[in-house]
Amino acid sequence: MAFENILFTTEDGIATLTFNRPKALNALNAALLDELSQAFDEVAENEDVRVLILTGAGDKSFVAGADITELAIFGPLQAKAFAHKGQAVISKLQVLAIPVIAAVNGFALGGGNEMALACDFIYASENATFGLPEIKLGLIPGFGGTQRLPRLIGANRAKEMIFTGKLIPAAEALEIGMVNRVFTPDALMEEALKTARLIAAKGKVSLRAAKQTVNCGLNVDLATGLDIECEAFALCMASEDAKEGTTAFLEKRKASFKGGLK
Secondary structure: OOOOOEEEEEEOOEEEEEEOOHHHOOOEOHHHHHHHHHHHHHHHHOOOOOEEEEEEOOOOEEEOOEOHHHHOOOOHHHHHHHHHHHHHHHHHHHOOOOOEEEEEOOEEEOHHHHHHHOOOEEEEEOOOEEEOHHHHHOOOOOOOHHHHHHHHHOHHHHHHHHHHOOEEEHHHHHHOOOOOEEEOOOOHHHHHHHHHHHHHOOOHHHHHHHHHHHHHHOOOOHHHHHHHHHHHHHHHOOEHHHHHHHHHHHOOOOOOOOOOEO
């Protein structure tokens, strides 16, 4: 499918999706959300893709939030439908079986912050800025921010950000645990790709199991989480990757993972 609002490429098992509305600071509108949904479907269906990286076009913005020119004319029912659309697309991102890295190269505000929160972890450039400023518009986050941010940085810090609408720099986002690592703008994508290559070299079955186990375990008690881990561990042992990995270790060579179950 040809896209107008995003750039989408794949190479060596790594897909890169770039939000491509730089004149609008890559703001999310309905058309862009539709294209994202299609792109996520393509990633999910492509067994050759092992890692996805999200980033923004230009040097100013990852995603600056929802497109206010579109949002301002909504009534309550339209707003509800838009929030449902955004939540559905971002949830589709979060449940992808492969690891997803957000490479935040500028503003990650509102829906952009919420998009990054649904990734498995965030790398940021030194000039990145994070925030959920919807309160300044008389609104609240509508694409999952009130739910994902407290789970990541704790309820009190999340409430402070949401209630005040304050923006924080990359250094502070790193300090509070929202961001994993911070790089110079020139180094951001290369560092994201370096990590993506490291992940892509691992077994797809075990990567999928690891991601699903962590995500599912966050929403249950410890005993249930341990049961989930046990089942996933056993499933990994049914994979060709597990056979290859253990054999390679004993033979003192580098494993070559192909994926798939026996």
